[in-house]
Amino acid sequence: MHELSIAHSLVETASRAAQDAGVQQVQAVHLRLGALAGVVKEALLFSYDIAAEGTVLAGSRLEIEDIPVAIHCPNCAVTSTLASIQSFCCPLCGQPSADIRQGRELELVSLEVSDEQPTYP
């Protein structure tokens, strides 16, 4: 179980970005999670709330986009996504390929924020 440690890294990176941008409140954090990242989504969601406590991210939503693995087939010259990470074969022709083009992502994409706007008389 290393999702708590991942969640802490995520919160650290996101809070720094929020602070740098002068953001007061974060509504949501958007993350891209590759099927090969080695992170269990449910465990990360659970850990996120714990890690976010007491930070600018407290109470925010973690929105995770699942990214499937994509491999490039030299036979077909086509990149296809895999239905399962237990078989690295081209879905078109069946040729095995280790040429991975997508699926390792563990990427903080964006924050949904609201700014404290100054009030004018």
Place this chain on the structure above:
Amino acid sequence: MNSPRILEIRRSVLEKNDVLAQNLRARFTAAGVLVINLVSSPGAGKTALLEATLRHLRENGIGAAALVGDLATDNDAQRLARSGAPVRQIVTGGNCHLEADMIETHLADWGLALDSLDCLFIENVGNLVCPASYDLGEHLRVVLFSVTEGEDKPLKYPIIFNTADVAIITKIDLAAAVEFDRDAATAAIHAVHPGISILETSAKTGKGMSNWLDYLNTCRNSFALHRITP
């Protein structure tokens, strides 16, 4: 009420570890040290293989050292130190994997002269899940699994097998006793990592050790291995 706006970030969550690992790898490469990260489930035979490997490398005048991660004990480090090679323990205190900053810190405290080394082995914590996500600055990630673990292990832990550079089937001396199905094991490994090299070893009888040592030697000589970030 302000309407929310989107603040673009686009950064890897493991950026800190990855940058540290890349710096470590550059240092290792500059010093001419081949660094090997050994991963497996607990008891697959990492320490046994490493004991035999260190002994052999020393006998052949190749400078080798080992960093050993363990949840709580220094038993493995003691076993490895008997080979005469420099060995250092990293007690992770319950952490289920090693991270690049642990390698950096322990190397600094250790005061090991990297220039005088040829190979540095890192025995990761016994775990087939978490170590997959953490680049330690190694050139070579080696995944081990023993004939007693079941041929379908790679299908159960595809990511660690996929991110490894070579797979070693260990305890091959027990293959007949457990009716190990070599073809099924090979098919399972290649299903999750097409084309990966597969070696077989027995730390007990020495079978396959020369292939493994040859493999290491080839890697040391080429040094063309630049791992992509896992």
